[in-house]
Amino acid sequence: MLSRRVPQDLTPNPWSAALEARRAAGLEVLDLADWNPVRAGLSPPEPEVLAALAAPGAGDHRPDPLGAPDARAAVAASETALGRPLAVDDVVLTSGTSESYAHLFRLLVNPGGGVAAPVPCYPLFEPIARAEGVEVVPYRIVWVGRWEVDLASLEAALARGARAALVVQPHVPLGSCLAPDEIAAVEDLCLRHGAALVSDEVFVDFPWPPRPAGLPSLLHGVRRAPTFVLGGLSKACGLPQMKLGWIALAGPAAARAEARRGLAWLADLFLSVGGPVQAALPRLLAGRAAFRARAVARVAENLAALGAALAGAPSLTLREAEGGWAAVLRAPGDDDEAWALALLARGVAVHPGHFYDLDGAHLVLSLIAPPAAFAEGARRLAALAAEDGAARP
Structure with missing residues (x-):
């Protein structure tokens, strides 16, 4: 059956x-x-969360496929304040990182197509890809005194037709991040093969000691390839029960505009992000x-x-x-x-x-x-x- x-x-x-x-x-x-x-x-303490959910407009229903403008503005402001510049028009709200992946697989990959995903990594990609009719094409993360992307392995995955390269930084569970030269090399490969770049950065706020500065993000600098950066309340604010994530768009303006139109159409099919959590988002992010x-x-x-x-x-x-x-x-x-x-x-x-x-x-x-x-x-x-x-x- x-x-x-x-x-x-x-x-x-x-x-x-x-x-x-x-x-x-x-x-x-x-x-x-x-x-x-x-x-x-x-x-956060439960009274603090409940107070945020009592925000004006929590009981209203004016669905916007990309997310309520005030909620998207709160995400953009929060990321920008942390040194990761983001415009409100480049924010798309989802019900969490898993849905973010599902939307991006639908957006970028034809049925039966593939995405390049790192191995080792947490076991999330394969079941979501399977549910969306997409194949996971693995590439290796290797230990050479530090964890690095095996670029030859990634190129082989993209040469097989993978429509996106997935990276996780900091990696789960390895905790590694891409060095600047790795980011440039991965972008080069994506451009060469016409693939998008998806960066899962849900743990980007949590450097290990004694690291004084923040962790790298693909929202830093100018992206040459179409890029999607994932975050969400679950890790950013310790609120997995609120079920709200986001996709940040980066890269060339034309690619961002095309992605925005496609994601708006996909999100409108489901309208899965609850109104109360969107109304509460500015106050919830204040506790980040x-x-x-x-x-x-x-x-x-x-x-x-x-x-x-x-x-x-x-x-x-x-x-x-x-x-x-x-x-x-x-x-x-x-x-x-x-x-x-x-x-x-x-x-x-x-x-x-x-x-x-x-x-x-x-x-x-x-x-x-x-x-x-x-x-x-x-x-x-x-x-x-x-x-x-x-x-x-």
Whole structure:
């Protein structure tokens, strides 16, 4: 009955099944695999959110496919204040980053066509592309002392007809950003192959210490290729429950105008962004700096706890990163699921790296977990590594 857009096998993987069973049994779980800022205690206080939702006009209904003008102006002002210049006419509102991707796949790719997506990365692209009848053509992110785009791999993907190159900065979960020469090279490839550039920058507000300046963005400078930069309330303000994201248009004026017309037509089919959250958006974005400060402080605190724990576990290596909410650890061997299951048996949930198509044994930890739980989870992880080292010949 179901189409090929829906996976035929939805059986939980072994780690997810074990986590569900542990919770069902009422056993302890220190969740270092949860990126929800609400559960992490970082989101704005509920009275503050409810007050914003009581804004004048919240009960009105005057749909604009691109988003209410005042709401789009609030996004443009917020981005510009953070050093990422953006005009109100170049803002398109969506119900979140997933819908932003879906709209862009519909906008840029014919049915059966492809998009070039990085590997490793978080497992979002393939199911959304599948649902839109689009193929994901992978290109590699490689470790050469830092994480870099394998440009030959990207060119091969674009040569296969991919209509857009997807980049994520800071990357999830690697935390890497494109260097200026990489940005220029990726743009060159997009121009050579007639492809658009899509930059997912939902974590751009969260540099790792001791980085003093902000992280790079494709809203900095002049873009030569048609470019789409993604953001949203979920990460910018710690409000995933508000369901509002945005697409920022960059690149040549003619390409922006064409994209704006196409996105307006697509968005008008669904009108999925709620009126109350659009009316509340100026007040919600006013809390962006305060949320950023809380989240950056939490990341720094948990990184310090992780560093202290790893001092007693030399077999575990923290991969360097520039920003974001994830820490990636290299563990001995190749079986990261065995590591994750062994740690879960000790009451600690972390993601095995193969969830993100990482090669070798890697573990991925959420750096916004409550500090006490994170520190104890890191301690148990280090103890497991010590046991593993003692058991090896």
